[in-house]
Structures are given as C-alpha cells and as structure tokens.
Amino acid sequence: MKKTILKKPKGFIDVYKHKAGAEKDRTHYCPGCGHGILHKLIAEAMEDLDIVDDTILISPVGCSVFAYYYFDTGNFQAAHGRAPAVATATSRANPDKVVISYQGDGDLAAIGGNNIIQAANRGENIVVFFVNNAIYGMTGGQMAPTTLEGQVTTTTPYGRNTDTDGYPMKMCEVISQFTAPTYVERVSLHDAPHIRKTRAAVRKALQNAKERKGFQFVEVLSTCPSGWKMDPVKSMEWVKEKMLPLYPLGVYRDKGDEARVINRPVPIMEPATVWEKLGISADADVDFPRGDVPEQYKKMSIRVAGFGGQGIMVTGQALASVALEYGYNVSWLPSYGPEMRGGTANCSVNIQDGVIGAAEAVKPTMLLAMNRPSLEKFEESVVPGGTLIYNSTLIDIEPTRTDIKVFAIPITGMADELGNTRVQSLVNIGAYAAITGAFRVEDIVSLLPKLFKGKKQAIIDLNAKAVKAGFDFVKENF
Ligand SMILES: Cc1ncc(C[n+]2csc(CCOP(=O)(O)OP(=O)(O)O)c2C)c(N)n1
Known part of the structure; x- marks a missing residue:
C-alpha cells in the first residue's frame, strides 16, 4: 500500500518564530484566510x-x-x-x-x-x-x-x-x-x-x-x-x-x-562616469597633490543645509568634485524638500580614503548651515569634536554646542558684496579650504572653468573671487 507522509513543504521554515520569539508550528493567519x-x-x-x-x-x-x-x-x-x-x-x-x-x-x-x-x-x-x-x-x-x-x-x-x-x-x-x-x-x-x-x-x-x-x-x-x-x-x-x-x-x-528569456545585466558605472553623467568635473588626469591635512579633516562626512535656491546642492557638488581631483573617494547625496525653490534642501557629502559605507551624513563631522531652521535641525547631529560653519548673515541665534568648533561666517553678505548672492557656494568652498587645509585656493580656481562649463568668463572670475573671499575671511578671523 502506498504510504502518504504529510509534512511541511521544504519551502517553509520548520518552526515559525513570529511575534517576539514565540515558537509556533502554525501561522498567524486567521482561520479561513x-x-x-x-x-x-x-x-x-x-x-x-x-x-x-x-x-x-x-x-x-x-x-x-x-x-x-x-x-x-x-x-x-x-x-x-x-x-x-x-x-x-x-x-x-x-x-x-x-x-x-x-x-x-x-x-x-x-x-x-x-x-x-x-x-x-x-x-x-x-x-x-x-x-x-x-x-x-x-x-x-x-x-x-x-x-x-x-x-x-x-x-x-x-x-x-x-x-x-x-x-x-x-x-x-x-x-x-x-x-x-x-x-x-x-x-x-x-x-x-x-x-x-x-x-x-x-x-x-x-x-x-x-x-x-x-x-x-x-x-x-x-x-x-x-x-x-x-x-x-x-x-x-x-x-x-x-x-x-x-x-x-x-x-x-x-x-x-x-516568451523571451530576459537577461538584464546591470551596467557597472565607474565612479568617474557617474560624475560625468551628473555634468560634474571628473577628469582623472588632473590630480592635485595633497597638502598636510590634519587628522580630524581626513575623513569628512558633511551635511550642507539651507533653503532651496541657496546653492546647497552646488556647494555639495563642488566640494565633492574638488575632492575628487585630490584623489579622494567621494559621494554626494541630495535631499530636497517638497518644493525646490524656497523649500528646505540639504545634501550629504563624504570625502575620504577607503570605501564609503553610507552616503547619508547622519552623524556629520561637519555641518554647513545656511539658514536658521537648518542649524536648529542639524546642530545636535554633529559628532563631538566636529565642525560647524554657519551663515551669520541669516542666522540670528547662537549655536548651543560647546563641544564642536564653530565658525560664524557672513556667507550671504560676502556674496552680496561681491555683487551676486549666487556665489555663496564658492564662498563656502573657500572657507572649507581654509578650515580643513584640504584644498588650495589656486587648485579650486583652476577647476572653475570645468565646474562652470559653458558659463561666461565673468561668472567664472566672480566665483574665483568668492573662493578667495571665503578663504581669506577664515584666515583673518579665526
Ligand atoms: C505607508 C503606509 N501606509 C499605511 C500603512 C498601514 N497599513 C498597513 S497594512 C495596510 C493595508 C494592507 O491591505 P492589503 O494590501 O489589501 O493586504 P491584506 O492585509 O488585506 O492582506 C495599511 C494601509 C502602512 N503600514 N504604511
């Protein structure tokens, strides 16, 4: 006589451990489901x-x-x-x-x-x-x-x-x-x-x-x-x-x-290609020699935050693209609020040697806050011993943290003095270079024609001035 063995199919786990560790031999479904x-x-x-x-x-x-x-x-x-x-x-x-x-x-x-x-x-x-x-x-x-x-x-x-x-x-x-x-x-x-x-x-x-x-x-x-x-x-x-x-x-x-047999290989993009796709500089030939970067600024996880239209994304992209030319591994991750202009926006940038695990700067080593809501939202997230740069033109409150380095810089005011609020991003890059020692002003300036490809020479010159202004402000005041 044929023997029938009733058993769980192999596709199931032997013992169902649902609901806080309870071991059961039946599912959580209602009878008749x-x-x-x-x-x-x-x-x-x-x-x-x-x-x-x-x-x-x-x-x-x-x-x-x-x-x-x-x-x-x-x-x-x-x-x-x-x-x-x-x-x-x-x-x-x-x-x-x-x-x-x-x-x-x-x-x-x-x-x-x-x-x-x-x-x-x-x-x-x-x-x-x-x-x-x-x-x-x-x-x-x-x-x-x-x-x-x-x-x-x-x-x-x-x-x-x-x-x-x-x-x-x-x-x-x-x-x-x-x-x-x-x-x-x-x-x-x-x-x-x-x-x-x-x-x-x-x-x-x-x-x-x-x-x-x-x-x-x-x-x-x-x-x-x-x-x-x-x-x-x-x-x-x-x-x-x-x-x-x-x-x-x-x-x-x-x-x-x-029915066709479908094969969809995943295209592997080299990092440089990704940057080119974003329209950002990534010329592997232009490698700048690195200067002496203090230990604390060798592995950077940066949150740049402000409102839409403040050049938040450009600041992040520029930081990443300049760092790339020094041979660092970089990532740039944008995060937009519901609306682009006027809404909140922030991005995460990682700059370091070695593999970048997570693109999001959840616990940044540096916060660059361009407006007050960003300072209020992200100040607490900065790691102890980290760095805060804030836009003192628009932020009328004092940061509360005492365990981080703080740089109050009138970023918007400096850009306005140069004649165009939009150059704030490059003021930021100049300030970053001065604080961290990671970039040289002349290197950044030499990259500007690539960063602003297709733009008029006057725009490139103005951004070069912005880099210098940001750099000099930090050197003179801190
Ligand atoms: C983003 C989000 N919205 C709403 C819920 C709440 N939620 C949990 S289950 C469920 C409905 C599931 O219904 P259905 O897909 O028909 O599955 P069924 O439970 O009937 O098998 C909803 C709305 C959720 N978990 N996440």
Whole structure:
C-alpha cells in the first residue's frame, strides 16, 4: 500500500518564530484566510521546482508582512506598495534568482498602483502573486480599490458607492493591457477544484520565472473572514457568489513558447562616469597633490543645509568634485524638500580614503548651515569634536554646542558684496579650504572653468573671487 507522509513543504521554515520569539508550528493567519493556502501552494511549488535556495521573496505591508517568518527563501521587506520596485532591483542585481513580489490589493492596487504598472510595463523578470481579498485586511477592513460595489467596509459603512468611491479595479485586465507581461491569470481559492487550478497557476508562473521568462502576474481571489465579518464557509460562498461574476477567472495573457528569456545585466558605472553623467568635473588626469591635512579633516562626512535656491546642492557638488581631483573617494547625496525653490534642501557629502559605507551624513563631522531652521535641525547631529560653519548673515541665534568648533561666517553678505548672492557656494568652498587645509585656493580656481562649463568668463572670475573671499575671511578671523 502506498504510504502518504504529510509534512511541511521544504519551502517553509520548520518552526515559525513570529511575534517576539514565540515558537509556533502554525501561522498567524486567521482561520479561513486565503494567505495561508496560497503560502502553502507557493512553498510546495518551490520545493518541487527545486528553487527554494534560489528564490528571493519580497514581502509587503499587509497581512502577509510576516512572510519572512514562513518561507525558507531569501527575503526583503518592502515599504507599503513598493514590492515591485524592490523586486526589480533584486532581480536585476541577481539575474539568476527567482524573485517573488507577494502583495495584497491595498498594497498593489492602491498605494503601490504606479509601482506595479511600471514594473509590468518594463516586463521585469519577477513573479507577482496578487492576493485580492477586496479589502484592507490587516488594518481592520477598510475599502480597497478592489472592494465590490455596495460592499460594506469600515470606510464605506453604507456600502461602496461608485459615484463617490469609483469602481472596483480589475488588475488582470489592467496588467494585460501592456505588451511586456508573459503570463497573466486570475484564479480563486474558494473551493478545492479552484485551489487545484491556483496550484497549477502558481507552478506555471514559478516555472516561467525559473526560465527567466519575464513578468508573471497571478491574481488570486481570496477570503478575509475577519475583515468581512463572516465565518470561513460563508466567506468561500461569498467569493463564489459575489467576486467571481465581477472578476472573471482565466488566463489573460500567455505568451507560451513565444516568451523571451530576459537577461538584464546591470551596467557597472565607474565612479568617474557617474560624475560625468551628473555634468560634474571628473577628469582623472588632473590630480592635485595633497597638502598636510590634519587628522580630524581626513575623513569628512558633511551635511550642507539651507533653503532651496541657496546653492546647497552646488556647494555639495563642488566640494565633492574638488575632492575628487585630490584623489579622494567621494559621494554626494541630495535631499530636497517638497518644493525646490524656497523649500528646505540639504545634501550629504563624504570625502575620504577607503570605501564609503553610507552616503547619508547622519552623524556629520561637519555641518554647513545656511539658514536658521537648518542649524536648529542639524546642530545636535554633529559628532563631538566636529565642525560647524554657519551663515551669520541669516542666522540670528547662537549655536548651543560647546563641544564642536564653530565658525560664524557672513556667507550671504560676502556674496552680496561681491555683487551676486549666487556665489555663496564658492564662498563656502573657500572657507572649507581654509578650515580643513584640504584644498588650495589656486587648485579650486583652476577647476572653475570645468565646474562652470559653458558659463561666461565673468561668472567664472566672480566665483574665483568668492573662493578667495571665503578663504581669506577664515584666515583673518579665526
Ligand atoms: C505607508 C503606509 N501606509 C499605511 C500603512 C498601514 N497599513 C498597513 S497594512 C495596510 C493595508 C494592507 O491591505 P492589503 O494590501 O489589501 O493586504 P491584506 O492585509 O488585506 O492582506 C495599511 C494601509 C502602512 N503600514 N504604511
């Protein structure tokens, strides 16, 4: 007689350690929830296709957030709706891996609506399992884009009204409008025969992914007994009676043997090329000999902050490009407020030998604050023993830190005296050179034609004066 051994598929971790270390042999899903069934179908398929160790699953925000406690695969946890973007990067960086983006309907069709559309249109080499339970499950049953007309949810207590809430979104129909996707199918989990069909769809999508055949999209109509306030049996009937007529099951796209094998190598850009792409100087031939830089200024992590239009980004770019010519490794990371001009803006610059770990200057060794909100916001973040340069023309308060070096410089006033507020950035570079000893004025000036490529000679000359003004001010006053 054939012996049947019931066991967990290899795609699952043996013991589920969810919720603060509790070891459990069952999931956190509510009885009757479709997530658990789909998880099992995926875990079994991964085992049978022998891809468990070659799969990276992107778990979303929503009830399936804990997917990383169950699947014995690689995992990234993505912010709400961003799983397709994270899956894109994961797949491109690991072209030999099967990458799964597992998402609910709030996650995929609401907050992540544009993410999924762009990934589908690019034909990313990923598998998307889209769990459509017509509701936001995890947060207690709010309306999702897929909520049915008339369906009562906590945010549509009188039922979804299409006049005010729009119509249910049919994602298979949307995704199959694009040319790129290889395979698009809608399946359901409401009874055993349909679970078997879902099983087949899951396998097909994963098999295609194993062969690197582009974008796979499987929409799974699923139950949410807790969110729907129904018992599990009733919720299965509800899928059959209410969801199936609106969301027809079936294959919406199957390119079959015509599906192309997609290979997308990640282009490796040399640092110099990146700078050239940004339009910033990066001529490897011009290498300036370094002077004597005190230990404290050899490894710089700098935050430049102010309001949009104060030359914050130009200051950062100029610092990085000049440092590059001295053979330092550099990074420049901009961060804009909601609006460019008038809003807050800051950037992080790293200048050092060796590998730069994080581009953001979370604990800067130097803060260059161009306005008062920036001083107030970032002063505390400077490392003890670090350096603060602040724009005393616009900042009318005293810094509070006593454990850092402080340089009050009337940056805006000096630029105005030179006849153009916009040269503040190069006043900053001159001041930086004088404080740190890292750059020579004549070196910076010789780079200006490249930094301001295409600009009139008068502009270049004015910026040269600004560098000298910043440099001299520090030398004369500190
Ligand atoms: C940026 C952000 N906004 C809102 C939330 C709150 N939130 C957590 S889960 C969720 C809804 C998830 O619904 P769905 O994607 O349908 O998944 P389900 O829980 O039904 O499986 C929301 C809005 C969040 N975590 N992050």
